[in-house]
Amino acid sequence: xxxxxxxxxxxxxxxxxxxxxxxxxxxxxxxxxxxxxxxxxxxxxxxxxxxxxxxxxxxxxxxxxxxxxxxxxxxxxxxxxxxxxxxxxxxxxxxxxxxxxxxxxxxxxxxxxxxxxxxxxxxxxxxxxxxxxxxxxxxxxxxxxxxxxxxxxxxxxxxxxxxxxxxxxxxxxxxxxxxxxxxxxxxxxxxxxxxxxxxxxxxxxxxxxxxxxxxxxxxxxxxxxxxxxxxxxxxxxxxxxxxxxxxxxxxxxxxxxxxxxxxxxxxxxxxxxxxxxxxxxxxxxxxxxxxxxxxxxxxxxxxxxxxxxxxxxxxxxxxxxxxxxxxxxxxxxxxxxxxxxxxxxxxxxxxxxxxxxxxxxxxxxxxxxxxxxxxxxxxxxxxxxxxxxxxxxxxxxxxxxxxxxxxxxxxxxxxxxxxxxxxxxxxxxxxxxxxxxxxxxxxxxxxxxxxxxxxxxxxxxxxxx
Amino acid sequence: xxxxxxxxxxxxxxxxxxxxxxxxxxxxxxxxxxxxxxxxxxxxxxxxxxxxxxxxxxxxxxxxxxxxxxxxxxxxxxxxxxxxxxxxxxxxxxxxxxxxxxxxxxxxxxxxxxxxxxxxxxxxxxxxxxxxxxxxxxxxxxxxxxxxxxxxxxxxxxxxxxxxxxxxxxxxxxxxxxxxxxxxxxxxxxxxxxxxxxxxxxxxxxxxxxxxxxxxxxxxxxxxxxxxxxxxxxxxxxxxxxxxxxxxxxxxxxxxxxxxxxxxxxxxxxxxxxxxxxxxxxxxxxxxxxxxxxxxxxxxxxxxxxxxxxxxxxxxxxxxxxxxxxxxxxxxxxxxxxxxxxxxxxxxxxxxxxxxxxxxxxxxxxxxxxxxxxxxxxxxxxxxxxxxxxxxxxxxxxxxxxxxxxxxxxxxxxxxxxxxxxxxxxxxxxxxxxxxxxxxxxxxxxxxxxxxxxxxxxxxxxxxxxxxxxxxxxxxxxxxxxxx
Numbered sequence: 001x002x003x004x005x006x007x008x009x010x011x012x013x014x015x016x017x018x019x020x021x022x023x024x025x026x027x028x029x030x031x032x033x034x035x036x037x038x039x040x041x042x043x044x045x046x047x048x049x050x051x052x053x054x055x056x057x058x059x060x061x062x063x064x065x066x067x068x069x070x071x072x073x074x075x076x077x078x079x080x081x082x083x084x085x086x087x088x089x090x091x092x093x094x095x096x097x098x099x100x101x102x103x104x105x106x107x108x109x110x111x112x113x114x115x116x117x118x119x120x121x122x123x124x125x126x127x128x129x130x131x132x133x134x135x136x137x138x139x140x141x142x143x144x145x146x147x148x149x150x151x152x153x154x155x156x157x158x159x160x161x162x163x164x165x166x167x168x169x170x171x172x173x174x175x176x177x178x179x180x181x182x183x184x185x186x187x188x189x190x191x192x193x194x195x196x197x198x199x200x201x202x203x204x205x206x207x208x209x210x211x212x213x214x215x216x217x218x219x220x221x222x223x224x225x226x227x228x229x230x231x232x233x234x235x236x237x238x239x240x241x242x243x244x245x246x247x248x249x250x251x252x253x254x255x256x257x258x259x260x261x262x263x264x265x266x267x268x269x270x271x272x273x274x275x276x277x278x279x280x281x282x283x284x285x286x287x288x289x290x291x292x293x294x295x296x297x298x299x300x301x302x303x304x305x306x307x308x309x310x311x312x313x314x315x316x317x318x319x320x321x322x323x324x325x326x327x328x329x330x331x332x333x334x335x336x337x338x339x340x341x342x343x344x345x346x347x348x349x350x351x352x353x354x355x356x357x358x359x360x361x362x363x364x365x366x367x368x369x370x371x372x373x374x375x376x377x378x379x380x381x382x383x384x385x386x387x388x389x390x391x392x393x394x395x396x397x398x399x400x401x402x403x404x405x406x407x408x409x410x411x412x413x414x415x416x417x418x419x420x421x422x423x424x425x426x427x428x429x430x431x432x433x434x435x436x437x438x439x440x441x442x443x444x445x446x447x448x449x450x451x452x453x454x455x456x457x458x459x460x461x462x463x464x465x
Numbered sequence: 466x467x468x469x470x471x472x473x474x475x476x477x478x479x480x481x482x483x484x485x486x487x488x489x490x491x492x493x494x495x496x497x498x499x500x501x502x503x504x505x506x507x508x509x510x511x512x513x514x515x516x517x518x519x520x521x522x523x524x525x526x527x528x529x530x531x532x533x534x535x536x537x538x539x540x541x542x543x544x545x546x547x548x549x550x551x552x553x554x555x556x557x558x559x560x561x562x563x564x565x566x567x568x569x570x571x572x573x574x575x576x577x578x579x580x581x582x583x584x585x586x587x588x589x590x591x592x593x594x595x596x597x598x599x600x601x602x603x604x605x606x607x608x609x610x611x612x613x614x615x616x617x618x619x620x621x622x623x624x625x626x627x628x629x630x631x632x633x634x635x636x637x638x639x640x641x642x643x644x645x646x647x648x649x650x651x652x653x654x655x656x657x658x659x660x661x662x663x664x665x666x667x668x669x670x671x672x673x674x675x676x677x678x679x680x681x682x683x684x685x686x687x688x689x690x691x692x693x694x695x696x697x698x699x700x701x702x703x704x705x706x707x708x709x710x711x712x713x714x715x716x717x718x719x720x721x722x723x724x725x726x727x728x729x730x731x732x733x734x735x736x737x738x739x740x741x742x743x744x745x746x747x748x749x750x751x752x753x754x755x756x757x758x759x760x761x762x763x764x765x766x767x768x769x770x771x772x773x774x775x776x777x778x779x780x781x782x783x784x785x786x787x788x789x790x791x792x793x794x795x796x797x798x799x800x801x802x803x804x805x806x807x808x809x810x811x812x813x814x815x816x817x818x819x820x821x822x823x824x825x826x827x828x829x830x831x832x833x834x835x836x837x838x839x840x841x842x843x844x845x846x847x848x849x850x851x852x853x854x855x856x857x858x859x860x861x862x863x864x865x866x867x868x869x870x871x872x873x874x875x876x877x878x879x880x881x882x883x884x885x886x887x888x889x890x891x892x893x894x895x896x897x898x899x900x901x902x903x904x905x906x907x908x909x910x911x912x913x914x915x916x917x918x919x920x921x922x923x924x925x926x927x928x929x930x931x932x933x934x935x936x937x938x939x940x941x942x943x944x945x946x947x948x949x
Contacts, residue, residue, distance in 0.1 A: 100711040100816040101845075123713065147655070156654075158663060159632050174904045180812040182629065182844040182884040184618045184667050185892075185899055186926065187908045191631075191663030200659070212713025235573070241687035241753055292755035348653040350574040380574075380654055415653040433657050439649045443659045445914045462658045 004039030004083045005062055012084070015052045016042045020090065031085035033065055033460075034078035034424045041085035047165060047173050047204035050086065054202065055171030057084055058453045065457045066202040068109055068137030072144040075420050076197055077432050080459030086202060088139055094118055095205055096179065102210045103162065103179050108139025108203045124210040127154035129329040139203045145195025149246035149286070149328045152378045157194055160209040164190035166201035169451025179207040192446060199461040200450040214288030217245065219316040219324050220298065221271070222283045222305040227251070229309040230281040231355035234378050236304040237285065238351065242297060246286040247378030248328050249354075251362070252279055253387075254373045258327055260337045266327065270320035280311065285378075286325065331375045331383060336421060339371070339387035343399040343422040343430070345406050349415035351380040357410060358382055364405040368398045380415075396426050407434050433462045474512050477533045481515055481557070484525045489516045489563075500543070500558050504605070505891055506807055506855075507548035511538070511558035518563050520638060520646060520676040527644045527674070530557050530920060537642070538922045539670045541582060541613030544605040546808060547889025549617060549669045553924035559674060561612050567591060568677065575682040576635070576652050581612020581675050588680075597682040600627035603885070604793040612675050618667030620885035622718040622792065623749075625843040629885065631666040633681045639665060639673035642921035652679055664911070669887050670922045672915040686717070686751035690761040691779040691788055694746040694768040695739050699723055699826075699838075702744035703818040705771040706842040709748075710815045714763055718749040719843030720792050723822075726799070726837040726850070727791075733798035736791025737784075742774065746842065747792055795839045796850075803852035805861075809868045811875030812884040815845040824874050825849050832867040846884035847875070873898070888926045896928055 012021045020043040022028060031041045039062075044050045057064045063081035067073060068088050088109035096105040099122035106115055112126075113134050119125050127150035130141050142157050154160065163177025166189075176189035192200055224230045230249045237247065256278050258269055283305070287297040298315050305313050316324055327334065336342045349357050354376050361384050365372040371387040386402060388395035403419055410417040418434040437443070440463050447465045450456075459465075478492045491497065492513040501510040512535065517523045530537040536556030543550055552558050565582035572595045579588060585606040589598040602621035603609055613619070615637070620629045627633075636650025650662040665672055696702040702721055709719065722730065722745050727738040738745055746768070750760040765776045779785040799806055813821050822838065829836035829851070837850040849871055853864040872882050872895055882888070882895045896905060909927055913919070 098814060098816060100707060101814040102710060102713075103814065145655075155628070155632065158660065159628060168907065172903050172907065174907050175900075176904070176908075178812075178879075178881045178899075180814055180845055180880050180884070182620055182624070182812055182841070182846045183881040184620075184629075184885055184887055185881045185883050186888070186896065186904075187668055187911055188618075188631070188663055188666075189908065189911070191660045194660060194663075195657075196659055212715070238575075241684065243684075243752070289753070289756055290759050292759070293753055296753060296755050346655075348655040350571070350576070350652055352573045413653075414651055416651070416656045418657045437649075437656060437658050439647050439661055440658070442647055442649070442661055442915070446659055446661075446911070449910055449914050 004037065005060070007040040007062060007084060009040065011056055012040060012042050012053070015056065016044050016049055020045065030070065031067065031087070033073045033082055034427065036079060036082045038065070038085045039083050041087055043087040043090045045090045047091070047167065050202055050204055051167045051171045051173045053084070053086055054167050054169065057455050058169060058171055061453055061455060063455050063458050066139070066143070066198040068140035069111070069132065069135040071132035071136050072140060072146065074424065075144055076460040077464065078424065078427055078459070079457055089137065091204060099124060103181065103207065104210050105179055105205055105207045106138055107205050108137065110138050112136050112138050112141055119210055120213065123213045125213050126208055126210060127160070128157065129325065131330055131332040133329060138206055142194055142203060142206060143196065143198050147377070147381065149248055149325070149377065152247050153243060153245045154211065158191055161190060161194065161206060162209055163207040164193055164203055165205040166190070166193055166203045168201045169453060169456045173204070177207065181209050197457055197461045199457045199465055200446060201456070214245070215290060216294065216318055217286055217288035217321060218294055218298070218318060219284060219286045219321050220301045221314045221316065222310040223312040224281040224283065224310055227281050227355055227358060230283040233283045233305055233308040233310070235352065236308060237301065238378070240300060240304070242287070242300060244285045244287040244297070246328065248284050249376040250282040250284070251374040252281060253371065254282070254375065257334050257338045257373055260334050262330060262333045262337050263327060266330065267323035269327070270316050270323040284324065284328070286321065328375070332421065335373065335383070335385040335387070339389070341388040341391035341395050341399070341423045343386040343403065343426070344420055345384045345403050345417055346381065346420050347384060347406065347410045347415060347417040348381045349410060349413050351378065353413050353415070354380060354382060357413060357415070358384070360409050361406045364402045368402050370398045370402060391423055396429065399426065400430055403430055407431055411435055436463055477529060477535055477557070478513050480529050481513065481526065484529065485515055485517065485522060490514070501551070503543045503548060503550050504546045505548045505889065506805065507551055507890055509548070509551040509553045510555070511552035512555050514558045514560055516560050516563045520640060523559065523640045523674055523676050524644050524646065526557060526559055527640055527642060531644065531918065534920070536920050536923050539612070539616065539674045541610030542584070542608045544609040545613060545617060545889065546810065546886040547883065547891040549887045549889040549925060550613065551890065553890050561610060564676065572597065574652070576679060577682055578677060578679050579611050580677060581610060581615070583611050585609050585611055585614060592682055596685045598685055599680060600633055600683040601630045604796070611678055611680070615666050615675055615678055616668070616670045617885070617887040620841070620846070622720050622841060625719055625841065626715055626717040627683060631663060633683070634662060634666050634678060635681060636662055636679035637665060637675050638677035639675050641673050642916045642918065647673070650679065669889060669925055671912050671925055674921070688754040688757040689749060689751040689785070690757050691785040692748040692761060692764060693777045693788055694748060694773040695742045695775040695777070696744045696772065697742065697774055699744045699822055700819050701771045701773070702746055703822050703842070705746060705768050705773065706818055707816050708767050708771065709764060710843065712767065714760065714767070716748050716764060716843060717751040718747065720747040721745070721838065721840055721842035722747070722792070722795065723838040725835065726795060726839045729802055729837065730791045730795050730798045733801060734791045734794050736787050738791060747788055799837060799850055805853055805855035807851045807853065807864050807868055809847065809849050809871055810883045810886040811847045811872050811880055813845045813847065813875050813878045813880035815843070817878045818842065818845060821847065821874065821878060825871055828867060828870050832863055834864065834867055841884070844884065845880065869895070890925055893926055893928050896926070
């Protein structure tokens with residue numbers, strides 16, 4: 001960790017204007033990343049200004065970190081260097097929206113919630129119900145690669161991003177893809193930017209395919225004494241012709257987390273007291289359609305749940321969904337508030353391996369004497385949260401041991417695991433990005449190509465890229 | 466001592482024969498003739514053709530090609546429509562038809578691992594009993610390979626609802642042009658790190674040779690309804706597509722055939738397209754039984770609002786297959802009418818369909834060409850077909866400039882030069898219309914990072930200064946051949 005380099009404030013001011021740059025430590029506090037403070041922050045108003053800032057940074061070898069609402073700056077490794085924050089929130093325009101084409105071009109700093117309200121006027125939406133939904137920007141969401149319950153039906157951002165404009169580490173403003181729903185012209189460089197933490201380029205504009213809002217939706221909830229039944233129900237639904245919007249499975253301690261402050265600020269908790277108890281595994285699935293479709297889901301899911309040994313089922317009506325859905329999509333912030341040292345291991349395995357791997361992860365935590373809670377998504381992703389009572393050395397040692405064991409168990413199943421969230425002072429001793437990937441040398445090639453001076457969030461990404 | 470080209474060629478062929486056996490290498494002139502074509506209007510002859518059986522064979526071939534500083538080009542079934550699998554600068558054509566095994570199928574998790582030479586439809590047929598399929602369905606799916614689909618990021622009629630190839634590929638094993646083997650992605654989702662799989666799918670065989678592909682399998686829908694809407698004007702048909710999209714109805718497929726094309730098809734396939742109509746839309750809705758009924762009703766209503774003369778719902782699977790046979794064999798049908806045709810692949814925003822179709826008609830008339838239109842209307846992915854006689858060099862030149870004019874229009878409408886066929890050696894010269902020199906430079910550097918000697922599939926994607934159809938034009942494939 002090094003002190004930030006001296007930044008020529010006048011040059012930054014020349015680029016973005018006096019009123020859009022800050023060098024006073026009191027103003028810079030909010031741009032802190034992993035305990036590091038930058039020497040300055042700039043708020044560019046256009047892609048050209050971003051490019052100019054990056055060119056200046058490249059020439060002086062200043063490390064820059066792009067940011068939006070700064071809700072996910074704690075993810076990833078502590079950067080090697082951090083000199084200049086590039087605050088993208090002035091780039092917040094909906095650049096082009098063609099409701100008739102169901103396509104959209106939006107600047108990276110636009111708030112996701114604001115964008116969704118623009119789309120909602122045309123009864124459309126983006127299936128990005130991501131954590132920190134009310135604050136987060138579009139660019140931050142895409143750069144951090146966070147997922148959403150809606151991926152069950154809609155896939156991830158990579159499936160509906162049509163193209164992008166970005167600035168490389170050399171300050172070259174470039175684009176790839178386009179704003180039509182089908183396009184194979186040139187390399188899909190934009191796919192590289194998704195989930196790359198701004199280490200290859202700074203996204204300035206993102207083009208999306210939008211989706212019509214579902215007519216009416218409901219949610220199905222089933223309670224199980226053991227995880228086996230809940231995961232079996234996932235499998236039965238997957239085998240059936242049903243195509244729900246979301247499928248999540250909660251471990252028993254999760255209902256306790258719903259008393260957290262984050263959850264308290266949400267829509268009312270729709271779960272009946274008896275349904276969501278601290279003893280039960282909960283299967284929950286949202287679905288949409290016309291009346292006939294909705295009844296079919298209710299009927300089929302109830303039947304399947306009973307055959308899987310559900311102890312109770314319930315259907316949430318349209319009006320109750322927001323509360324239930326918010327608790328699924330905001331699981332990470334809720335978990336983070338639930339312990340002074342929340343450590344979340346995100347693991348992905350084949351869907352049919354989820355019950356087995358979660359049982360093992362739970363055993364590792366139980367053996368180490370650590371509290372835990374988990375949320376599994378139907379597609380094969382599990383957020384396994386360790387919730388120590390205290391943020392101390394004992395807790396760190398337990399977290400290190402458990403996460404190593406989980407990561408090894410996941411690797412044996414050809415899955416992936418990483419630790420997106422943990423106390424910042426633990427990052428040096430926890431395998432934040434999991435095990436190195438076999439194609440790391442190729443990733444390194446790309447980093448060198450896009451960012452030859454290593455100025456874009458250096459050291460924050462996989463393998464210290 | 467300087468070796469001549471012929472000596473290099475002989476030495477390389479001998480070395481390849483030692484590696485693959487004599488039946489793994491073709492090098493006689495008459496054999497090579499068969500490999501100078503693909504589905505496009507381009508022609509380029511390789512020095513030799515090889516048939517690897519394993520990743521190790523591919524590594525051996527790549528090493529030999531590097532030793533001899535000879536270009537190498539991967540090829541599946543050769544159904545591509547942009548010259549992607551042609552040896553533009555000669556060299557070794559690596560044909561994957563013997564790497565055609567499905568390596569594993571995991572029904573429960575809906576995954577399959579396949580070799581690149583597996584035929585697209587073959588995979589879907591293999592998993593059909595489990596009510597699954599491989600969703601990308603290019604019209605050439607009876608012949609085209611999944612390796613080719615991956616290279617081109619192939620689409621198809623049902624990609625409107627199901628997504629294109631890249632949405633269905635989870636991981637790959639590739640051989641880089643340096644001989645290095647790299648595995649990327651895998652069976653599980655969300656591998657932390659850069660999305661190399663996303664970069665390599667659709668890179669048109671310029672970054673690596675793919676030797677294993679992990680794909681998602683997609684459930685077959687419970688219910689399907691196929692509708693044929695018949696129109697007396699092209700405008701009504703295109704306005705219908707705009708309205709369906711705008712209302713947020715996403716059919717599984719939404720294909721359009723104009724009057725000229727449907728008559729050509731009808732004469733050949735007898736799919737039941739009314740000969741006196743100006744355009745038909747082939748629409749499909751699928752999903753749960755309860756949803757499909759309503760969707761079909763909604764779609765039919767929109768067609769009615771735009772003066773559809775008739776909306777016919779396929780009564781059974783046989784009628785549905787016949788309608789689709791008409792769509793998927795259309796290019797074979799066109800082949801019966803003209804010695805040569807040139808298919809374009811422009812994309813436009815869907816709201817621009819009516820104006821664009823009018824413009825294509827005007828461009829055709831002004832240049833003296835009959836232009837047929839059969840295309841993925843729901844995606845705004847146009848396939849104007851320009852009929853011409855390749856024996857007439859001046860006419861060919863005019864056909865190309867007419868196509869360029871159409872593509873220019875697509876770009877000015879906010880679209881793109883290729884929706885699913887790829888840039889290849891056909892549209893490389895058009896790339897500067899969409900990308901700046903800096904953007905092309907960045908993409909070139911990405912290519913050079915993985916393909917440093919430039920030996921893998923040279924002369925593709927990036928402007929080379931050569932024109933379309935620079936060598937010569939081949940006669941048309943016989944009617945019934947499969948094409949996009």
